[in-house]
Amino acid sequence: MPTAAHPLSDDELFAWLGLVHSPGLSPGAARRLLAAFGSPEAAIGAGPGAWREVAGLAASQALLNPALNPDETFARTRAWLAEDPTCRHVVTLGDPTYPTALLQTADPPLLLYGHGRLSLLERPSLAIVGSRHATPAGLDNARAFAAHLAQAGLVIVSGLALGIDGAAHEGALEGAAAGGTGGTIAVVGTGLDRVYPKRHHALAHRLVDGAGLQLSEFMLGAESLKEHFPRRNRIIAGMSMGTLVVEAAVQSGSLITARLAVECGRDVFAIPGSIHSPQSRGCHRLIKEGAKLVETADDILHELRWPAAPAPAPSAGAPTGREDPVLAAMGHDPVTTDSLSDRTGWPVAELQARLLELELDGRIARLPGGLFQRRAAA
Template sequence: MTAVTSSLSDDQRAILALWYEVNASLTAYHKLITAFGNAQFAWQATVSAWRQMGIHHTHLKRHEEPKQTSANIEKIQQALVDGRYGLLFSDQPDYPTQLSQIYDPPPLLFFRGNSARLHQAQIAIVGSRKPTAHAQKITFDMAQYLAQAGYIITSGLAMGVDKQAHLGALAQTDFDYQGRTIGVMGTGIDVNYPNHRDHLFTQIIEQGGCIISELLPHTQPHKHTFPRRNRLVAGLSLATIVTEATIQSGSLITARLTSEQGKQVFAIPSHIDNNNAEGCHHLIREGATLIYHPKQVLEDVSGQLEYSHRSYSASSLADNLNSHQATTTHATDAPSIEPVASTATNQQPPSSIKSPRSAAVIPEHLNVIYDQLDWHGQDLDALIVSTKLTAPVLIGQLMELELLGVISVQGGRYLRV
């Protein structure tokens, strides 16, 4: 690992100036770069030249105040010196190659933590901000499994599914597998939104993960900033998993962008009256791959990884931080190794996601009742009707299954684990 340079070149200052003056508008930025050839020429152009190109009046107003632009660049320069965050430009070798391949790549990325994660094989996990308890558990377990298999888990740092995806990836007892997550922000790199994320940010950075934003520091959340974040989540990743989402969820935007980028979308089904899963069912109907175990993701993504390996490498033991104290470090040379995912199918799940009945052998006399159970739960009366067992026999067998660790009781309802 090497320290990020805190000294900005003239070209980089011009890029930052332009990015500030167009208020991080991708359309305006690329329009100016196309017209003038580079950021320095675009920034030095007159206000009237910008106006003739149809640049928005708010951008023109900022362009009229070069002193204010310079003052903001100096603030960013000082933040880089202080190590509050790092900065990657699209023409640098450290800039993630996979982002340069999307339709509208950002010209720069602010980051905190270990930016080497950006060069490793990633799988996005997204979903509802208000998931069911079952979806939270599935998300956490799936992220933990895939991180243990060698992948980086990328998500949007929102409450609900996103948060569980990050936490699952961080829940590793093996040092070599810690910090395998990237959080993409829909705000400025220094904005804590929502408030619960402050602790999550710290945990991600201290364990060797990374958080990024294309937006300028101090940028507050807005309805248009989150779809922008979603395109980066999709762009960084080999595939996207939607664990639970409503039909109006922003996760479907991520899924659509993933598909438009020629990558695979996975969706986890649920029961048909779960309104929280309508988005997943819609995705499956539209062609997303139905999955119920992360091993299925590994099988499908491994082929893509061999193709994508020419662009960026899979994770390795050597890429981990020697120390988790630095908050703005990056590698100038991402490790080039054979994909870890190629052997992932031989690994055992690190969490409660397992192949059917792999965790414990179900005794034959318990098969009838076990086969009647699902992951949503049934009460005792319903089980008496479905199994045709007497209450004492049923309770005894449920207790046996609970002792085996294959079922649990929640609110008087029995369900598989």
């Protein structure tokens, strides 16, 4: 059973929603009102003169002329909570279940919506982020690192985006299912009554039904607006002990998350990749700037001084002997059939047949442009 947030009365919920979701009222102004009056109810009831004195004219005008219908916002939120009261929550600043690490950041959300295992907020967590246009090797790495770290007891935080985020959530669920005490938190840029991207609808439901939690500061009904995602990223970075970037282009939201982690005083880790891959250049830049280069999940556990995960039992089908000659010739960069033929001396027809076998075995991936690349486990 999930840990429950402190239950809010209808009056408390109405006041919190009115304070947090008043258009034109900045988070900073809302925090000043809370600090001055002690509670949302007292702040809302203080009146225009007090609002203006504490938070300025713009804040007073925002509270006097809300663009949203507060009754409708309250009714929608109350109904959403009532549909599944054990797994749906509103967590306010100062609630015992509010993430402690997030409280230590410069701009903690005043209110969070949660759906799933709220107890995950009380556990140490690590963010895993990266490219939406990840390579097969990047997806394998994200999944494998997340599974290992979740099995060691860490909660994996990511943003439910396509690519690396989704692979990280999948891996964390696998690690938890394999007996790990960790799980995964998806911090999203929409209201929790929506799933974005739609391709992750099934993953979002598996996450909530299993060892996971969805988290958002955006009101129910909020759509996936461009400006929501930098705010989502500050939560991902702020609630985590560190951030691992798996793959990222130089101009990437993942690098923004890494920068936010540095600003919060948290560790940043990066997995190096091919010097020829655009998706490795962001990680290489982070490493040049001081991020910790990691090659295994245990590298991260060592840096965090966290106990290692239990060693998995050896697989009965584990390969033995020399490495496959085609894989050895392939290396770890994308390569064409012609280049492989030159390296191995194999005829192209024979090589294509072997490449198909390796692809069906899941040991290599076929990339656009007639390229092949070995997968992370190969």
